[in-house]
Amino acid sequence: MTATRHHLESESLTCCPLTPPGVGAIAVVALRGAASWSLIQTCVQRPNGPLPQQPQTDRLYFGTFDDQSETIDEVILAPRHGRSGELVGVDISAHGGIRVVERILMTLTERGASLVAPADCVIFESRDDHDGWITRIKNDAMRRLTRTTTRRAAMFLMHQAEVLPLAYLRIFELSETGFEDQAHQALRTLIDRSESAKHLITPPKVSVIGPPNAGKSSLINALAGRDHVIVSDIEGTTRDWVTVPAVIEGIELTLVDTAGLRDTPDALEEIAIDRGRTASESSELRIWVFDCSAKMSVDLPAMLSGHGPRDIVVANKSDLAVTDDWSTILANSPRSALAVSATKQDGMDDLRRAIVGGLGLDGFDDALPAEFDPQRFAMIREEYRTNSNSITSLAARIRD
Numbered sequence: 001m002t003a004t005r006h007h008l009e010s011e012s013l014t015c016c017p018l019t020p021p022g023v024g025a026i027a028v029v030a031l032r033g034a035a036s037w038s039l040i041q042t043c044v045q046r047p048n049g050p051l052p053q054q055p056q057t058d059r060l061y062f063g064t065f066d067d068q069s070e071t072i073d074e075v076i077l078a079p080r081h082g083r084s085g086e087l088v089g090v091d092i093s094a095h096g097g098i099r100v101v102e103r104i105l106m107t108l109t110e111r112g113a114s115l116v117a118p119a120d121c122v123i124f125e126s127r128d129d130h131d132g133w134i135t136r137i138k139n140d141a142m143r144r145l146t147r148t149t150t151r152r153a154a155m156f157l158m159h160q161a162e163v164l165p166l167a168y169l170r171i172f173e174l175s176e177t178g179f180e181d182q183a184h185q186a187l188r189t190l191i192d193r194s195e196s197a198k199h200l201i202t203p204p205k206v207s208v209i210g211p212p213n214a215g216k217s218s219l220i221n222a223l224a225g226r227d228h229v230i231v232s233d234i235e236g237t238t239r240d241w242v243t244v245p246a247v248i249e250g251i252e253l254t255l256v257d258t259a260g261l262r263d264t265p266d267a268l269e270e271i272a273i274d275r276g277r278t279a280s281e282s283s284e285l286r287i288w289v290f291d292c293s294a295k296m297s298v299d300l301p302a303m304l305s306g307h308g309p310r311d312i313v314v315a316n317k318s319d320l321a322v323t324d325d326w327s328t329i330l331a332n333s334p335r336s337a338l339a340v341s342a343t344k345q346d347g348m349d350d351l352r353r354a355i356v357g358g359l360g361l362d363g364f365d366d367a368l369p370a371e372f373d374p375q376r377f378a379m380i381r382e383e384y385r386t387n388s389n390s391i392t393s394l395a396a397r398i399r400d
């Protein structure tokens with residue numbers, strides 16, 4: 001028996017899988033007990049060295065979970081603290097797979113933790129959790145983890161399991177103690193942040209529209225990092241709209257490639273253009289793509305008249321000789337268009353930043369509270385709108 005094991009056995013340590021086996025891209029294992037961090041320190045290494053002696057509250061740690069000298073998986077650690085700030089456990093999220101979870105549980109039990117059924121593993125406890133609403137929100141976040149596909153979404157949900165119930169508690173407490181204005185302000189902030197955060201949970205649709213041959217499909221391939229859609233110099237190559245998954249700054253997106261907008265005698269193409277237009281209207285963000293080496297074939301201001309405030313205008317093919325019209329637009333300050341070359345991959349970082357900004361996620365801090373559940377979000381927004389004088393009804397519905 002090692003010294004570590006002997007030391008840890010004197011404390012009560014339990015572990016259990018929190019996510020169902022084999023489902024989703026992320027698996028979460030809960031480790032509970034005051035000594036859980038000491039145990040974790042023996043099996044998780046950060047890329048730049050060991051874990052700190054004590055975990056900070058409201059912080060996640062990224063590292064590799066090792067058994068002897070072999071790495072089992074990359075993990076995110078979420079330390080869990082009790083009401084008075086004491087450590088009560090650590091949630092370990094790995095990439096999933098039955099074997100990985102088994103090996104993590106095996107390592108933890110070898111080092112002193114007892115394996116228990118999820119129902120016996122106290123997941124969360126809070127003095128204010130009379131009717132279980134805090135536990136419910138936290139467990140909702142954990143369940144959603146099994147459906148995430150990016151590390152960023154996983155980190156966001158693990159943060160929310162901790163901070164979202166606290167944000168609600170604070171709003172209720174402010175209201176119950178007579179600080180209605182502050183309660184409203186805090187709720188408004190939560191709603192605004194949730195509006196952006198929804199894009200971390202449900203991949204937003206970003207459609208790419210513009211005249212034929214402007215390089216829309218090329219741009220989509222450049223953003224997705226693979227040749228998903230057909231590119232050719234024949235105008236009207238893309239017919240019916242096509243969706244392509246992509247990840248930008250950890251945000252999962254659905255890019256929508258559409259048929260080039262033009263007047264055409266071809267009935268099929270006209271239908272494709274119409275369908276593309278409809279798809280783009282229901283998108284969260286639209287990217288207008290033009291060929292800046294070609295004479296402007298459209299009345300740009302007219303074309304952009306339906307243009308939403310957050311839509312992005314791309315002047316593609318900036319590697320070729322740029323026409324005078326486009327030179328003027330690109331020289332304007334502030335610039336209304338981004339100069340990009342899809343084939344040479346120039347200007348793509350600016351475009352990615354503009355997409356993140358257009359989705360309201362520029363500088364978004366995943367560790368601050370935001371509602372992640374679409375139904376609860378719709379409910380709090382509605383309560384705020386219709387019942388803006390009272391937090392009481394909102395509190396009752398959240399606690400219900």
Ligand SMILES: Nc1nc2c(ncn2[C@@H]2O[C@H](COP(=O)(O)OP(=O)(O)OP(=O)(O)O)[C@@H](O)[C@H]2O)c(=O)[nH]1
Nearest residue numbers: 212213214215216217218232236237238260342343
């Ligand atoms: N030089 C240069 N050529 C490009 C660039 N982007 C696209 N092209 C070329 O432009 C032509 C049209 O590209 P596509 O991506 O098919 O254009 P599209 O807008 O999807 O066209 P449709 O589907 O017909 O509406 C192809 O020959 C591409 O190789 C670029 O940045 N620079």
Ligand SMILES: [Mg+2]
Nearest residue numbers: 216217237238
């Ligand atoms: Mg195309």
